[in-house]
Amino acid sequence: MNMRISVKRTLIVGVLLLFLGSSCRRDEYQIYELDSLGVTGLNTGKNKLKTSSQYISILYANLFQKALSANQLVEITNLIESIGDKQLAHEIVVSNLMNRPDVRIPTMTEMRADVDGFIDETYTRFLVREPTESERSWFRNFIVTNTFVSPEIVYLSFALCDEYQFY
Numbered sequence: 001m002n003m004r005i006s007v008k009r010t011l012i013v014g015v016l017l018l019f020l021g022s023s024c025r026r027d028e029y030q031i032y033e034l035d036s037l038g039v040t041g042l043n044t045g046k047n048k049l050k051t052s053s054q055y056i057s058i059l060y061a062n063l064f065q066k067a068l069s070a071n072q073l074v075e076i077t078n079l080i081e082s083i084g085d086k087q088l089a090h091e092i093v094v095s096n097l098m099n100r101p102d103v104r105i106p107t108m109t110e111m112r113a114d115v116d117g118f119i120d121e122t123y124t125r126f127l128v129r130e131p132t133e134s135e136r137s138w139f140r141n142f143i144v145t146n147t148f149v150s151p152e153i154v155y156l157s158f159a160l161c162d163e164y165q166f167y
Contacts, residue, residue: 046166052080054167056093059159062125063097065104087160094159098152106151115140118151126158 050058056076060068068076076093083089097103111118119139123131131139143149158164 046163048167050165050167052077052086055090055165056080059094060097062159063103063105063155064100090160094156098156105155108150111143111151111154115143118143118154122154122158126155126161127163 053073056073057068060066060072080086080089080093083092098105106118106121116136119131119136123129123135139154143154
């Protein structure tokens, strides 16, 4: 009886080893190739910093939808160049321009009535491009969930963002 069990065990172990040995063969290596994919940022073409005159002229056109006079351009440019901190100078100029009564900014009700249209128009006006779906989704969610967000705040943030500083 022990002999039969031993033969059966040996046979079972042999069959298992045969299966394991045949399943663990190494085939030739498979080589996978990847296509190269160029990944670039959104503002890839914008690599030249705007001069103070360019920044003011474009900002004024974006806020008032008309050209700035030469005298005002020289005056504001001299103001910016006289201050050491350019970011601070830009913040002061943008704030002063946005407080003028003839600035063309949508009202809060216009912005809330068509949030997607407002986002598209703002990106086109300031960054001269369409927003990506993730940008549109983020801004839509931010504007809808935060009732304190006004068109002035959005315009101010676009006028001071890094991408707006370049062309």
